[in-house]
Amino acid sequence: MVNFNSIKELIELAKERNTSIGKITMEYEQEHSFDSEEHMLKSMEDNWRVMQESIERGIANKDKSLSGLTGGDAVKIYAHRDDSYTGRTVMTAAASAVGVSEVNAVMGRIVACPTAGSCGIVPAAIRTAAEKNNNTEGEIVEALFAAAGIGLVIEANASIAGAYGGCQAECGTAAGMAAGAMVQLAGGTPDQVGHAVALAIKNLLGLACDPVAGLVEVPCVKRNGFVAVHSMVAADMALAGVESVIPVDEVIDAMDRIGRSLPRTVKETAEGGLALTATGKAITKRVFG
Numbered sequence: 001m002v003n004f005n006s007i008k009e010l011i012e013l014a015k016e017r018n019t020s021i022g023k024i025t026m027e028y029e030q031e032h033s034f035d036s037e038e039h040m041l042k043s044m045e046d047n048w049r050v051m052q053e054s055i056e057r058g059i060a061n062k063d064k065s066l067s068g069l070t071g072g073d074a075v076k077i078y079a080h081r082d083d084s085y086t087g088r089t090v091m092t093a094a095a096s097a098v099g100v101s102e103v104n105a106v107m108g109r110i111v112a113c114p115t116a117g118s119c120g121i122v123p124a125a126i127r128t129a130a131e132k133n134n135n136t137e138g139e140i141v142e143a144l145f146a147a148a149g150i151g152l153v154i155e156a157n158a159s160i161a162g163a164y165g166g167c168q169a170e171c172g173t174a175a176g177m178a179a180g181a182m183v184q185l186a187g188g189t190p191d192q193v194g195h196a197v198a199l200a201i202k203n204l205l206g207l208a209c210d211p212v213a214g215l216v217e218v219p220c221v222k223r224n225g226f227v228a229v230h231s232m233v234a235a236d237m238a239l240a241g242v243e244s245v246i247p248v249d250e251v252i253d254a255m256d257r258i259g260r261s262l263p264r265t266v267k268e269t270a271e272g273g274l275a276l277t278a279t280g281k282a283i284t285k286r287v288f289g
Contacts, residue, residue, distance in 0.1 A: 002028040007153050007194050007248045014190040021193050022142035022184055025149030044141045047111050051100070051123035054110045058099020058120070065105040067287050069217040074099030077225065089128060090229055097124035097228035101221040114151045114160040117167075117209075117216045118174035120224035122147055125178035125231045129185045139185060146184045147177035150197055157249070158256035162209035163268040165259025171223055172207060172255065175200040175231040182235035198244035198251045200234035205251075206258050208266035210273025213284040219274060 002024060004010045013024045030040055059078045064071035074095045081091035097120035104110045110119040126147070130140050151160065154173045159165040179196035188196075204227070212218040244251065265272025274280050 002031055004028065004149075004153070005156060007150065007197060007252070010149055010153065011190040011194050020142060020146065020184055021149055021180070021190055022144070022146035025145040025152075026142070028149065029145070041141060044144050045137070047113075048137070048140060048144060050109055050111050051113075052127065054100045054103045054108060054119075055096045055123055055127060057108060058101075058103045059095050061099060061102050061106070063106050065102075065215075065217055067213065067215055067217060067283075069212070069215065069283065070105045070221045071102055073222065074102055074225075086229070089132065090232065093124045093128040093228045093232060094225035096127060097121055098221055098225040100124065101216075101224040105215075105217050105221060113147070114155070114173050114177065115162070115170045117162060117220050118170040118224065118227070121171065121174035121228045121231060122178045122181065124224075124228040125235075126181055126185065128228075128232065129182040129235070133185055135185050143181040143185045146193065147181040150177045150180045150193075153249075154201075154252055154255070157252050159259055161268075165255065166207055166262045166267050167209040167220075167223070168201075168204050168207040168255055169259055170209065171227045172201050172204040175204055175227050175234065178228065178231035179234040179238070182232065183238050186235070186239055188235075188239050192238045194248045195242065195244050196235045196238035198246060198248035199237055199242070200231050201248075201255060202244065202246060202251045203230070203234075205255060206262070208262070208273045209268045210266050210275050211268065211270055212275050212280040213287045214268075214270035214275070215287070218280075218283075 062072045078095035081088045084091045100120035113122040159169045162170045176197040179200035180193040183193045183196045
């Protein structure tokens with residue numbers, strides 16, 4: 001029976017069995033859900049299909065959300081990718097992540113991974129990595145399971161909810177999931193996956209969740225683009241041999257403590273941060289009267 005309660009345990013299991021974190025998570029899921037391997041893989045393949053569809057819709061979307069706050073920015077970023085400072089790959093990832101989040105804002109179909117507010121990060125990062133590495137669909141599905149295993153550990157030991165832990169819990173978790181999955185897609189070791197998760201999360205600790213008018217639009221949509229790129233840098237650092245001084249599970253523990261200590265005004269209540277700027281309050285009044 002496969003069981004793990006920490007990233008360290010996930011890594012040790014993968015090393016003991018000479019396999020990937022994704023395959024360990026697949027085995028865990030099959031045993032605990034009592035599902036067939038065939039159906040389990042089909043479900044993740046379906047998730048990947050929806051992720052890709054949301055990216056394609058997003059980078060072409062010009063529709064505005066009902067509030068009028070978001071919509072059409074992914075198209076602009078995508079068009080600018082060849083003239084950018086950061087390069088085509090980075091801007092494609094940013095456009096893809098913003099696009100998926102814009103699809104969410106216009107009530108389109110997305111995969112919440114781990115949440116709707118952070119839905120663009122994992123799909124954008126994984127698709128960018130897969131295109132660069134020419135990964136097969138099987139390898140992509142396995143990497144998605146690696147991301148899922150990382151998310152399971154974070155949810156068990158900290159939180160994935162902005163209302164509990166601020167945006168570090170949503171976008172921070174997504175960054176860790178994406179970074180770890182990208183390392184696996186590049187053929188990195190389980191230890192490197194752990195370092196990527198730690199590097200991604202610890203540089204987003206304390207991130208406020210302060211949505212203007214309480215909507216998952218400002219700053220959430222564009223933040224997805226920034227954090228997708230953040231996760232790519234974390235993956236690259238880990239693949240280059242950079243190690244996190246603070247072990248990944250201690251980073252997750254710190255995330256939990258910081259999340260509990262954050263004031264409620266920056267935990268999805270729209271009672272602080274950007275939501276209380278003059279413009280933020282004016283938007284709230286315009287949207288809700």
